[in-house]
Amino acid sequence: MFPFMPLVAGCDRRSTHWRGEGSRSRFRRNRSSGSGLRILVVDHAADTRIALARLLGAEGYDVHAVDGARRARRLARFTRFDLVITDLGTPGQPELSLLSDLSGTVEGRPAPRGIVVTAMQPEDYGGEDALERAGYEAVLLKPIRFEELLSLVLRVTAGASVTAGASS
Numbered sequence: 400m401f402p403f404m405p406l407v408a409g410c411d412r413r414s415t416h417w418r419g420e421g422s423r424s425r426f427r428r429n430r431s432s433g434s435g436l437r438i439l440v441v442d443h444a445a446d447t448r449i450a451l452a453r454l455l456g457a458e459g460y461d462v463h464a465v466d467g468a469r470r471a472r473r474l475a476r477f478t479r480f481d482l483v484i485t486d487l488g489t490p491g492q493p494e495l496s497l498l499s500d501l502s503g504t505v506e507g508r509p510a511p512r513g514i515v516v517t518a519m520q521p522e523d524y525g526g527e528d529a530l531e532r533a534g535y536e537a538v539l540l541k542p543i544r545f546e547e548l549l550s551l552v553l554r555v556t557a558g559a560s561v562t563a564g565a566s567s
Contacts, residue, residue, distance in 0.1 A: 437480050
């Protein structure tokens with residue numbers, strides 16, 4: 400069951416950061432500690448962005464959340480992410496280019512892994528082949544069930560190097 404997260408209607412935070420403690424998670428039984436993995440959530444919908452960041456932060460992940468591709472690119476110049484979770488409808492993001500754009504932002508570091516969250520049908524974005532060519536490893540259709548997202552995060556980040564404090 401998706402946990403209830405009270406959110407402020409019309410919240411206009413464009414960039415937020417949660418460093419998770421993981422102490423209150425009701426999903427802890429389903430995973431090992433996410434501590435140290437750095438996740439970037441990119442979604443223009445404030446409620447979705449904040450809820451995902453809070454929930455993933457509660458799981459122990461270090462989560463940054465931004466409202467668009469331009470902010471994501473700017474943040475990625477100074478911070479390396481292990482995983483990017485993005486909505487395909489994010490403003491300033493031409494089609495599926497965000498992940499490849501972020502790959503070259505911090506020289507000498509591996510590209511982040513990627514998960515797409517979308518309400519679009521596969522034919523609207525070119526299907527799974529287009530996602531794979533763009534570097535994304537998974538797609539999750541809205542509405543999102545947090546358990547499914549968490550399972551994808553665990554699968555996609557299995558074996559990912561931990562950034563633990565790396566920020567340049």
